[in-house]
Amino acid sequence: MRQKxxxxxxxxxxxxxxxxxxxxxxxxxxxxxxxxxxxANIVREEELNKxxxxxxxxxxxxxxxxxxxxxxxxxxxxxxLHGPISHMRSSDNLTDQQNAIKELSAMFRLDDDDGDRxxxxxxxxx
Numbered sequence: 001m002r003q004k005x006x007x008x009x010x011x012x013x014x015x016x017x018x019x020x021x022x023x024x025x026x027x028x029x030x031x032x033x034x035x036x037x038x039x040a041n042i043v044r045e046e047e048l049n050k051x052x053x054x055x056x057x058x059x060x061x062x063x064x065x066x067x068x069x070x071x072x073x074x075x076x077x078x079x080x081l082h083g084p085i086s087h088m089r090s091s092d093n094l095t096d097q098q099n100a101i102k103e104l105s106a107m108f109r110l111d112d113d114d115g116d117r118x119x120x121x122x123x124x125x126x
Contacts, residue, residue, distance in 0.1 A: 025097065029088045032101045035110045036084065040077045048073050
């Protein structure tokens, strides 16, 4: 009887250890997630400022309208980032997660200070 309980306890401990280790490894994605959200929010704010300047020439936005546009832009950014962030978090192992972090960092140029904005303008001819 004790032998069976000991085996069950060892199995439970192993499962909990694996769960904890996976959770701890998933924390490695947090700095990249924060960078991605910060960069997306900067772009959102820049584009929102340009848009509201153009639109406000025709008339002043009310606070209620401005808040609605602000919520809309935040919602769009959150929906666009949901897939990449979920992909980063759902990697099966540490190597896959590290690869996902590297891919997303390169894809969104998270390591660039402001080179992204200048490079994009040049390519677009603006």
